[in-house]
Amino acid sequence: xxxxxxxxxxxxxxxxxxxxxxxxxxxxxxxxxxxxxxxxxxxxxxxxxxxxxxxxxxxxxxxxxxxxxxxxxxxxxxxxxxxxxxxxxxxxxxxxxxxxxxxxxxxxxxxxxxxxxxxxxxxxxxxxxxxxxxxxxxxxxxxxxxxxxxx
Numbered sequence: 001x002x003x004x005x006x007x008x009x010x011x012x013x014x015x016x017x018x019x020x021x022x023x024x025x026x027x028x029x030x031x032x033x034x035x036x037x038x039x040x041x042x043x044x045x046x047x048x049x050x051x052x053x054x055x056x057x058x059x060x061x062x063x064x065x066x067x068x069x070x071x072x073x074x075x076x077x078x079x080x081x082x083x084x085x086x087x088x089x090x091x092x093x094x095x096x097x098x099x100x101x102x103x104x105x106x107x108x109x110x111x112x113x114x115x116x117x118x119x120x121x122x123x124x125x126x127x128x129x130x131x132x133x134x135x136x137x138x139x140x141x142x143x144x145x146x147x148x149x150x151x
Contacts, residue, residue: 011076014040074094099124
């Protein structure tokens with residue numbers, strides 16, 4: 001979780017906090033220096049945004065993330081690996097950071113070292129529930145090679 005120290009504050013919709021608890025992670029008990037703020041989002045509003053955004057359909061939790069971004073006039077960075085949500089946010093000029101981008105930023109800020117970033121990226125591709133393609137893995141390897149983090 002050291003990578004999350006890149007941020008002073010992290011806002012989570014209550015739906016995301018609930019989802020984390022499903023993985024036995026309590027957002028308020030994460031060992032990070034960032035101030036974690038859990039924001040209640042109206043369920044009906046999430047359903048309306050989800051319908052308004054259209055296809056591809058985003059998950060209800062991602063609709064809640066969209067609402068938080070919208071409430072900040074799309075001016076704050078958003079952490080997500082969801083491609084449909086990323087596209088919706090980037091269309092509104094929001095800075096979107098995925099897991100790989102977060103790890104690279106943490107490496108540049110010297111929050112993690114070469115061994116940590118390699119291990120974390122291997123875990124993302126080999127053990128996580130993310131659906132990352134082989135083409136994306138090759139792209140990430142090329143990117144890391146350019147950073148002299150040869151894989």
